[in-house]
Amino acid sequence: MGLKPWSMTLNPADTAFCDHLAALLPTDILCTPEARYLEEPRGRFAGIGGVLARPRTVEQVASVVRACNVARVGVVPYGGGTGLVGGQVQPERPAPVILSLERMNRVRDVRPLENVIVAEAGTILADVQSAAEAQERLFPLSLGSEGSARIGGNLATNAGGVNVLRYGNARDLCLGLEAVLPNGDIWRGLTRLRKDNTGYDLRNLLVGAEGTLGVITAAALKLFPRPSSVGTALMVVKSPEAALKLLAMARDEVGEGVSSFELLHRQGLEFVQEVLPDVRVPFEDFPEWTALIEFGLAQDANDALERVFSAGLEADLVSDGLIAQSDSQRMAFWGLREAIPQANKIVGSIASHDISLPLDELPGFISKARGALAELGPLRVNCFGHLGDGNLHFNVFPAAGRHRGEYDNIRAQVTDIVHELVYVCSGSFSAEHGLGRMKVADLERYGDPTRLAAMRAIKLALDPNGIMNPGAVLRA
Amino acid sequence: MGLKPWSMTLNPADTAFCDHLAALLPTDILCTPEARYLEEPRGRFAGIGGVLARPRTVEQVASVVRACNVARVGVVPYGGGTGLVGGQVQPERPAPVILSLERMNRVRDVRPLENVIVAEAGTILADVQSAAEAQERLFPLSLGSEGSARIGGNLATNAGGVNVLRYGNARDLCLGLEAVLPNGDIWRGLTRLRKDNTGYDLRNLLVGAEGTLGVITAAALKLFPRPSSVGTALMVVKSPEAALKLLAMARDEVGEGVSSFELLHRQGLEFVQEVLPDVRVPFEDFPEWTALIEFGLAQDANDALERVFSAGLEADLVSDGLIAQSDSQRMAFWGLREAIPQANKIVGSIASHDISLPLDELPGFISKARGALAELGPLRVNCFGHLGDGNLHFNVFPAAGRHRGEYDNIRAQVTDIVHELVYVCSGSFSAEHGLGRMKVADLERYGDPTRLAAMRAIKLALDPNGIMNPGAVLRA
Numbered sequence: 001m002g003l004k005p006w007s008m009t010l011n012p013a014d015t016a017f018c019d020h021l022a023a024l025l026p027t028d029i030l031c032t033p034e035a036r037y038l039e040e041p042r043g044r045f046a047g048i049g050g051v052l053a054r055p056r057t058v059e060q061v062a063s064v065v066r067a068c069n070v071a072r073v074g075v076v077p078y079g080g081g082t083g084l085v086g087g088q089v090q091p092e093r094p095a096p097v098i099l100s101l102e103r104m105n106r107v108r109d110v111r112p113l114e115n116v117i118v119a120e121a122g123t124i125l126a127d128v129q130s131a132a133e134a135q136e137r138l139f140p141l142s143l144g145s146e147g148s149a150r151i152g153g154n155l156a157t158n159a160g161g162v163n164v165l166r167y168g169n170a171r172d173l174c175l176g177l178e179a180v181l182p183n184g185d186i187w188r189g190l191t192r193l194r195k196d197n198t199g200y201d202l203r204n205l206l207v208g209a210e211g212t213l214g215v216i217t218a219a220a221l222k223l224f225p226r227p228s229s230v231g232t233a234l235m236v237v238k239s240p241e242a243a244l245k246l247l248a249m250a251r252d253e254v255g256e257g258v259s260s261f262e263l264l265h266r267q268g269l270e271f272v273q274e275v276l277p278d279v280r281v282p283f284e285d286f287p288e289w290t291a292l293i294e295f296g297l298a299q300d301a302n303d304a305l306e307r308v309f310s311a312g313l314e315a316d317l318v319s320d321g322l323i324a325q326s327d328s329q330r331m332a333f334w335g336l337r338e339a340i341p342q343a344n345k346i347v348g349s350i351a352s353h354d355i356s357l358p359l360d361e362l363p364g365f366i367s368k369a370r371g372a373l374a375e376l377g378p379l380r381v382n383c384f385g386h387l388g389d390g391n392l393h394f395n396v397f398p399a400a401g402r403h404r405g406e407y408d409n410i411r412a413q414v415t416d417i418v419h420e421l422v423y424v425c426s427g428s429f430s431a432e433h434g435l436g437r438m439k440v441a442d443l444e445r446y447g448d449p450t451r452l453a454a455m456r457a458i459k460l461a462l463d464p465n466g467i468m469n470p471g472a473v474l475r476a
Numbered sequence: 477m478g479l480k481p482w483s484m485t486l487n488p489a490d491t492a493f494c495d496h497l498a499a500l501l502p503t504d505i506l507c508t509p510e511a512r513y514l515e516e517p518r519g520r521f522a523g524i525g526g527v528l529a530r531p532r533t534v535e536q537v538a539s540v541v542r543a544c545n546v547a548r549v550g551v552v553p554y555g556g557g558t559g560l561v562g563g564q565v566q567p568e569r570p571a572p573v574i575l576s577l578e579r580m581n582r583v584r585d586v587r588p589l590e591n592v593i594v595a596e597a598g599t600i601l602a603d604v605q606s607a608a609e610a611q612e613r614l615f616p617l618s619l620g621s622e623g624s625a626r627i628g629g630n631l632a633t634n635a636g637g638v639n640v641l642r643y644g645n646a647r648d649l650c651l652g653l654e655a656v657l658p659n660g661d662i663w664r665g666l667t668r669l670r671k672d673n674t675g676y677d678l679r680n681l682l683v684g685a686e687g688t689l690g691v692i693t694a695a696a697l698k699l700f701p702r703p704s705s706v707g708t709a710l711m712v713v714k715s716p717e718a719a720l721k722l723l724a725m726a727r728d729e730v731g732e733g734v735s736s737f738e739l740l741h742r743q744g745l746e747f748v749q750e751v752l753p754d755v756r757v758p759f760e761d762f763p764e765w766t767a768l769i770e771f772g773l774a775q776d777a778n779d780a781l782e783r784v785f786s787a788g789l790e791a792d793l794v795s796d797g798l799i800a801q802s803d804s805q806r807m808a809f810w811g812l813r814e815a816i817p818q819a820n821k822i823v824g825s826i827a828s829h830d831i832s833l834p835l836d837e838l839p840g841f842i843s844k845a846r847g848a849l850a851e852l853g854p855l856r857v858n859c860f861g862h863l864g865d866g867n868l869h870f871n872v873f874p875a876a877g878r879h880r881g882e883y884d885n886i887r888a889q890v891t892d893i894v895h896e897l898v899y900v901c902s903g904s905f906s907a908e909h910g911l912g913r914m915k916v917a918d919l920e921r922y923g924d925p926t927r928l929a930a931m932r933a934i935k936l937a938l939d940p941n942g943i944m945n946p947g948a949v950l951r952a
Contacts, residue, residue, distance in 0.1 A: 113724055114835040158673050169671060172648070187926040192834040194865040195645060196904040197634050197684060198911060198919055199949055200931045204680035208673060225727050248589055251701050254774055256732040298730055358668040359590040389670040428672040435674060443674055450663040454938060455676045461937035462930060473675055 010470060011072050012094035013051045020071070021053070021097070024063045029055055037078060037098050038089055042352075045086035045437060050076070050095035056103045058178055058186055058217045065215060065467075066184025068097055074470040075099050077211035079153020080124065082145035084354070085436025087157065087210045087472050096470065101152050104217060107131045115223040116175065116192045121152025121216050128221070137223040140167035140259075144338050152216045158208035160432030162337075165388035166259045166296070167224065169432065171207045176220035179206055182213065182463035190220045205458070210434050211469040213462050227257070227296030231305045232330040235312065235321040236287040237263075241363040242317040243291050243387055249315070250308045254295055257304070261388035262292040262337055267397075268382045271343035272336065279339040280332065282322055291318075291387070292337050340384055344395055350379070350407040351414045353394040355422045356431035362390055365425045369394065372417050376410055391431040394418060419446065435473050443473070486946060488570035489527045489549050496547070497529070497573070500539045505531055513554060513574050514565055518828075521562035521913060526552070526571035532579045534654055534662055534693040541691060541943075542660025544573055550946040551575050553687035555629020556600065558621035560830070561912025563633065563686045563948045572946065577628050580693060583607040591699040592651065592668045597628025597692050604697070613699040616643035616735075620814055628692045634684035636908030638813075641864035642735045642772070643700065645908065647683045652696035655682055658689065658939035666696045681934070686910050687945040689938050703733070703772030708806040709781045711788065711797040712763040713739075717839040718793040719767050719863055725791070726769065726784045733780070736770040737864035738813055743873075744858045747819035748812065755815040756808065758798055767794075767863070768813050816860055820871055826855070826883040827890045829870040831898045832907035838866055841901045845870065848893050852886055867907040870894055895922065911949050919949070 011017070022030050031052050038047030055061045068075045074096030081088050090096050101122035109118040112135040119128050125146040132139040141154060143161030153159075155177070159170045167173065176191035189203065206214055237243040243263055250258045269286045272279050283290075293308075295301040305323050312318035324330040344352075357365050366383055373379055378399035385392040396414050398404050407414075419429045419442060429442045443452065459466075459474055487493070498506050507528050514523030531537045544551045550572030557564050566572050577598035585594040588611040595604050601622040608615040617630060619637030629635075631653070635646045643649065652667035665679065682690055713719040719739055726734045745762045748755050759766075769784075771777040781799050788794035800806040820828075833841050842859055849855050854875035861868040872890050874880050883890075895905045895918060905918045919928065935942075935950055 111834075111836060113720065116834075160671055160673075164671065171677070181926060181930060185926040185929070187930070188924055189927060191904070192902065193832045193904050193907075195636055195640065195832045195862075195867045195907040197636075197906045197908055198904055198915070198923060199684070199927070200689070200934055201647070201677070201680040201684055202927050202930055204677040205934075208675070208677055213676070225731055227731060228728075244589060252704075255701055255703060255772075257774075296731075298733075356669045356671045358587075358592075360587055386671075391671045426668065428667070428669050428674055430673045431669075431671040432673055439674070447674060448664055450657060450661040451665060451675070451678050453661070454657060454663070454678055457937040458676055458681075458934060461933040 009072060009466065010074050010094050013073050013097050017071055017073055018051050021064065021067050024067060025055070025060055029053055029060060033098050036081065037100065040086055040089050041082060042084060045089045045091050047089035048091055048093055048095050050098050052098045052100060054100045054103050058180065061099065061180045061215055061217050062184045062186050064097060064099060065180045065182065068467050069183055069465055072465050072467065073097060075215070075467050076469055077101070077156065077215045079121070079150035079156065080145065080148045082149045083153065083157060083436055084433045085438040087434060087436030087469065090471055092471060099215060101150060101217065108218065110135050111192065112137055112223070114192055116220055117223055118190055118218065118220045119151050120218045121150065123151045125149045125151055125154055132223050136226060138226045139221060139223055141170055141173055144341055151219060155207050155216050155219055156209065156211050157434040160386065160389070160391065162260045162262060162386065164386060165261055166256055171204060173222045174203060174207055174219055175222060177203050177206055177216055178218040180215045180217060182465070182468045190218060192220050208434070210436065210472050212459065212473045213468060227298065229299050229301040230294065230296045230330070231301030232292070232294045232324045232333050233305045233309065233321055234282065234333055235291045235293060235309060235318045237289045237291050237318055238316070239289060239363065240366050240387070243289060244359055244362065245315065246291060246308070246312045246317045247388055249311050250293065253308050254297060254304050257295050257297045258293070258388065259296045260292065260294040263384055263387035264290040264292060264337065264340065265383050267380055268340040268343065268384050271347050271382060272339045275343050275346040276339050279336060281336060287320065292333060340382070344382060347397055348404040349395045349397050350404050351396050351411050353415065353418045354431050354433040355394055355418065355427055355429060356389065356391045357422065357425050357427040359390050361425040361427065365421060365427065369418055369421050372421065373414065376413065389431070437471050440473065440475055485548060485942065486550050486570050487548050489573050493547055493549055494527050497540065497543050500543060501531070501536055505529055505536060509574050512557065513576065516562055516565050517558060518560060521565045521567050523565035523574070524567055524569055524571050526574050528574045528576060530576045530579050534656065537575065537656045537691055537693050538660050538662050540573060540575060541656045541658065544943050545659055545941055548941050548943060549573060551691070551943050552945055553577070553632065553691045555597070555626035555632065556621065556624045558625045559629065559633060559912055560909045561914040563910060563912030563945065566947055567913070568947060575691060577626060577693065584694065586611050587668065588613055588699070590668055592696055593699055594666055594694065594696045595627050596694045597626060599627045601625045601627055601630055608699050612702060614702045615697060615699055617646055617649055620817055627695060631683050631692050631695055632685065632687050633910040636862065636865070636867065638736045638738060638862065640862060641737055642732055647680060649698045650679060650683055650695055651698060653679050653682055653692055654694040656691045656693060658941070658944045666694060668696050684910070686912060686948050688935065688949045689944060703774065705775050705777040706770065706772045706806070707777030707781045708768070708770045708800045708809050709785065709797055710758065710809055711767045711769060711785060711794045713765045713767050713794055714792070715765060715839065716842050716863070719765060720835055720838065721791065722767060722784070722788045722793045723864055725787050729784050730771055730773060730780050733771050733773045734769070734864065735772045736768065738768040739860060739863035740766040740768060740813065740816065741859045743856055744816040744819065744860050747823050747858060748815045751819050751822040752815050755812060757812060763796065768809060816858070820858060823873055824880040825871045825873050826880050827872050827887050829891065829894045830907050830909040831870055831894065831903055831905060832865065832867045833898065833901050833903040835866050837901040837903065841897060841903065845894055845897050848897065849890065852890065865907070913947050916949065916951055
């Protein structure tokens with residue numbers, strides 16, 4: 001795709017540079033990267049190679065970045081490697097330094113009264129959750145890859161997941177950062193403060209910049225009280241529009257107590273049944289649309305779910321439903337939800353889209369997009385996701401019995417149809433996965449030109465040599 | 477204080493420039509500013525004059541800014557004029573264009589299902605609240621000056637107020653912006669999306685930049701369901717530490733349902749009694765520390781307040797309390813809270829401080845700061861504010877019967893003592909008021925040098941001529 005921003009002026013991490021770098025660091029920091037550092041989950045990008053640096057301290061990170069900046073060698077920050085848009089692998093020459101934060105994986109501090117945790121960037125997301133739980137607190141960021149994703153990567157990509165509706169995305173959970181800027185300077189910004197109005201918001205500039213403006217090395221994060229009563233339900237809804245009305249009812253009933261509101265389409269349930277037969281789908285006849293709803297309250301979450309279900313029946317929004325009666329049932333409902341992306345991967349999509357829409361536009365978008373795609377021929381669409389946030393994973397699959405390879409010639413067209421319609425509906429072509437290297441051209445096509453120019457100016461101001469994650473987010 | 481950033485290279489908005497500008501605009505946009513545009517509430521800064529522009533459209537704003545950029549004339553954005561740190565008035569020459577958004581005061585859109593409102597920057601905050609209320613929604617930003625502050629200024633300064641604990645500050649309530657950047661380009665970023673991961677966070681860069689990186693002309697803002705049961709209490713707490721434990725209890729009891737948790741010191745009640753005798757203080761003997769607590773729940777807020785009060789009694793955290801039994805009592809409790817800054821103003825502080833502390837440091841800070849100030853001689857300290865956010869207004873007054881003018885010689889020393897101690901306690905010298913022109917030197921003294929350098933680089937990248945709000949936030 002020709003994504004070569006600034007990289008024409010970059011130098012390779014060659015032997016001479018690696019020798020120079022090695023002399024600045026303890027002996028075991030640099031090595032040759034194993035294959036896993038050059039791969040990404042969907043297999044669309046393959047890394048060019050380079051040298052792997054695995055520093056243990058922020059000072060070592062700073063040494064690596066400073067040396068790279070002086071020598072104009074690219075730096076590709078690496079977290080858990082779970083990103084879906086190729087932000088973690090650089091396919092083009094010159095070979096970069098791959099900077100893995102895996103050894104900076106300590107929880108530095110937990111403050112239950114303050115509801116704050118301070119964790120290094122390489123801490124696995126699930127370990128942040130556990131450290132919070134050990135103090136009877138909740139760290140609410142939760143997503144499918146939480147067992148291997150690292151918190152620094154979650155922040156750099158502003159990760160979303162199933163609790164955004166209530167607690168916000170990674171950005172909203174971050175109070176402060178420690179980071180190394182492209183010139184190698186260390187920003188010691190690990191504030192635990194809730195309010196600090198002292199100038200430009202560098203924190204939110206680094207969050208979501210996908211490693212192109214610096215390397216996050218640690219973060220101060222918000223914790224929350226654990227709701228004492230958690231209830232989970234599957235409700236069969238008449239339509240996406242009915243689901244949105246049900247969500248409004250739920251929020252009128254329990255306010256912020258709605259932790260999750262996910263929409264599942266029948267296609268996803270069928271995929272799960274087809275390729276993951278061990279996962280139980282708790283419906284005889286698979287409904288076209290199902291909402292997975294979770295409340296977390298001070299008390300009686302299941303009672304509240306029942307009230308919302310009754311009101312939904314009354315208003316002709318829902319037709320059937322199940323409320324989990326035990327923790328194992330709750331886990332089974334969530335297991336079904338998490339099985340859907342796994343099943344998608346096994347079936348193999350022609351094209352996947354991580355989109356968001358204004359809620360008023362969302363139901364119309366779904367029917368328009370399905371209609372437009374139907375004109376291309378027989379396709380299967382699995383549309384599911386975080387309805388409460390207006391975030392759909394709108395993934396397009398081959399007709400039954402056919403293979404994705406047969407659709408190579410229409411892949412770009414499929415994505416164009418989806419993204420054009422998203423644009424017309426005032427939506428976003430990247431709701432939670434970020435741009436990485438996959439969506440750089442989409443940003444140029446659909447992004448506001450004034451904002452794009454401002455982004456370029458900021459990139460040039462903070463990283464004039466273009467060393468940070470070359471090819472991601474922006475090209476020159 | 478010598479705050480002359482970039483301004484040596486700026487030109488005055490002289491007659492020739494005003495003639496040029498007038499030719500680009502409808503006839504009634506430019507005029508000579510009345511005195512109120514050159515004043516600020518605490519009387520510490522007085523504007524140098526200049527020409528007043530009152531555009532009606534974003535295109536007119538863009539024309540003004542573009543012309544100023546070409547001619548290198550300063551632009552001072554003006555909202556409601558309620559800021560407390562001099563961000564809205566430029567005291568030094570050369571005379572700028574004062575750009576008031578007062579005529580861009582339309583609510584453009586309200587979407588109750590989406591929980592979104594779109595308002596122009598000049599909309600009075602109370603009018604945003606009313607427009608939300610008309611659709612049975614809540615816009616939670618609430619502060620003393622809401623009857624005259626304008627939403628664009630609230631966003632530019634990342635305003636706080638009494639509901640930050642639950643709903644966040646202005647930054648957290650903003651989904652999208654329309655803004656004019658320093659080169660006169662219009663960013664049309666009024667997204668209603670909850671999730672949009674498509675590059676650098678320009679929104680959060682403009683929010684809190686106090687008009688130094690561009691002019692906000694409109695915003696898409698979050699709305700919330702109105703809690704159906706609101707309860708308000710005054711509880712006498714043993715100490716600030718006891719108040720923090722009570723807050724943790726309250727959050728365990730009702731989670732996010734704690735809307736406000738304010739701390740009041742006896743000194744504030746005494747000032748109110750002294751200078752605002754019409755305001756009733758509902759205690760015979762004024763307690764040293766009182767918490768003003770508001771819950772907003774789906775039901776039975778007063779029951780929940782009673783449970784927290786009982787638990788607080790049991791744990792020896794509280795000794796007395798009042799739960800409002802009617803809306804008029806609720807309003808009276810809040811009236812007392814809002815009377816405290818009014819009383820402060822009448823009494824006349826030697827120095828005011830808008831600080832925040834990590835919650836674990838907050839009780840220790842209060843006693844240490846009072847001890848350090850006591851060594852200066854007889855002073856009165858009124859320490860009150862948004863305890864749940866760690867945000868205190870720590871204001872220092874003359875001894876009874878004496879006048880602030882007698883303390884001119886120690887004013888700087890008082891602030892140094894407070895801000896140094898804040899720094900040692902990992903706090904912030906500006907929690908919610910911003911930097912304006914008053915705290916530029918504090919940023920240089922206490923700010924992280926790496927972040928400060930990044931701020932300068934961003935300012936130079938987006939506003940190379942330094943036209944936007946010269947002298948605020950940064951100096952060259």
